[in-house]
Amino acid sequence: MTTTLRLGIAGLGTVGTGVVRIVQRHAALLAGRTGREITISAVSARTRDKDRGVRLQGYEWEDDPVALARRDDVDVFVELMGGSDGPAKAAVEAALGLGKDVVTANKAMLAIHGQALAEQAEARGAALRFEAAVAGGIPVVKALTEGLAGNEITRVMGVMNGTCNYILTRMEDAELPYDEVFEEARALGYLEADPTLDVGGIDAGHKLALLASIAFGTQVDFGAMKLEGIERISIDDIRQAADMGYRIKLLGVAQMTGRGLMQRMSPCLVPADSPLGQLEDAMNMVVLEGDSVGQIVLRGAGAGEGPTASAVMSDIVDIARGTRLSTFGKPAASLSPVEKATTSTPAPYYLRMTLEDKPGALAKIATALGAEGISIDRMRQYGHEDKTAPVLIVTHRTARPALDAALQGMAETGVIVGEPVALRIESV
């Protein structure tokens, strides 16, 4: 335990250079806390000749991350390349195959291959750690896996895509439409090359799938997640929600129901005065609920060099200290396959739709809801535009299948223009 811990870092983007910087700047601090020196043996990235604003002299260079993972002078392989397959996965497999510990920030890879990689890690006695893959600098993987290990986890919620939260709060603050703020976010470099990863909820969904596995002892199953993005949220929705004391968030919820595991990432209404409702800009927040602890709320930066590198370092420090944990909190072989809940717990819903402005239209909508046993908490028809009438409805608590049936019934009335927006009102 007093020998040097030697890192090989694959990927020298924002996070990779951030890790290099911490290892260099805090060598003494880290040695004091772990009882051993932490050094970097070698690095790897796509392009070698590029000024990254960090000193790389003295580190060996590998063009091939797999070769880096296999180096004899690398004890811990730090994978910060990204991509669910390809070189990242190949290199991680190479490292685990040799029994080397792996630290990664790669949510996509783990959301899809997490079970297989965890099994490989455990078969070889290696660690596979991923604090940085979920909610950036917030130590939520640790909080859930270790801090709340005495609890039966009842629910995990989170706003875990800073870009979406930026877009939604910016729309509200500046009273701007979605498209305009989306372009702003793109210009600011907040969006992934494929923006669907952000605004479609996929990136946040990957993170939620990882937390759900730890929380409920199930195999990571991103395919079982219900995904809905923020693309259809209008400034009208945001205003109407605010009027009623709510804010709209791209909210992930994982919950074990009597009928299996529900995992969904979707825009929801949450009370404006709740911690989730108060979350501004690109911040992330995770809410953990356990049978003993009640509700724990964690808030912090979900991305960026410093926060993400901080999370990578926490895994490295754990390894340096000799801490050994199963990847998802219990042996991979003991994780059960996800039994997917087909429906969420009942909740009130917010509905917005545009009706043709003719007599009886609203009555037909109300009838369609009533036919499914859904009662209306409030209904509002507001400012007419052309020949149409925007209508807002908040239902009492209802099951989602009943709501879907009612939406089907509404569509069949022929009085609705376009597609209604239906948002769950989550009790947080």
Add this chain to the structure above:
Amino acid sequence: MTTTLRLGIAGLGTVGTGVVRIVQRHAALLAGRTGREITISAVSARTRDKDRGVRLQGYEWEDDPVALARRDDVDVFVELMGGSDGPAKAAVEAALGLGKDVVTANKAMLAIHGQALAEQAEARGAALRFEAAVAGGIPVVKALTEGLAGNEITRVMGVMNGTCNYILTRMEDAELPYDEVFEEARALGYLEADPTLDVGGIDAGHKLALLASIAFGTQVDFGAMKLEGIERISIDDIRQAADMGYRIKLLGVAQMTGRGLMQRMSPCLVPADSPLGQLEDAMNMVVLEGDSVGQIVLRGAGAGEGPTASAVMSDIVDIARGTRLSTFGKPAASLSPVEKATTSTPAPYYLRMTLEDKPGALAKIATALGAEGISIDRMRQYGHEDKTAPVLIVTHRTARPALDAALQGMAETGVIVGEPVALRIESV
């Protein structure tokens, strides 16, 4: 690692029975997560014949906690008796002396004897863990020691006494004076037998001293803490603060300054729209700031059976999993003695005082401030009562010694009735 981990639990109050309940209810869950069975061998408490609503049959009983700590069938001694000295300390020392791991929720004992106990633990190769001693169910010791281990910690802040936060928010919500809410809190059983522990900031100060040690690699030094309670906060202060967009919190701040470690627990003004400002009722919140991670906010229940027992269990699970950590995050021998900062960083201050209602009184006060180079951001003289005039002043950023000198100068003018209230406005 596959053998049973056997607990001895000393203290069967709220937290102790909570731990018993979790061990019983979640035996399978805990075994799944740790790979071993966790059982209770023996328990100890002041009175044996008392219905605690939990099954104790099958556990050996010890009248003497020291005898419990020494039992051969106890691997981990769980100290939940409380008290900084006496039986709790004697029993913990007995356990550590035999090289047994100890889990405790005893903030007073650790705030005073933490360094000596950590040294004893490390000398014997035993663990001494205390997640439950700070902020109840919030896994803040873990977040700071492990989750943020790659950071130089720049500041730790916290609202860590739920009773004080209850009193302050209740005063505001119900517009009730301090004395009345204090009696309410007493009737609700929220106050310690010696209420000064709560409202004097001592209990919260103990917690802050523990976090400061981890954050800054210093020996726990409760004696070096500046302590100020909430006893002098009036409903007027709360209203005036609210008018200016602030709320008053009993806030702990630990910060390494150029001139040593500042630790203080005192009522402060914080922005009403900050996470700390929004904290309601008996909730706790800890804010951790690091050079890489930025600001992390943790919120949860700071007391109560479930939350505190959850924290105790997280330490027990860590031990069961084989995780070994120094008590304060690095070897006790390497912790440096506290070099106590004699002054806080400069800040704006809120001042409230009552002046004799005669010409020139206000001018004398303004002159006393000006004499120390303190400029006034705003000043307000409001509603007269009898022959006196309440005055509110917010200063620009100033050093505390200058403020103290100005307060001295004001006192010498002879126009102040009673003692002024001076509260720091903390930038959070």
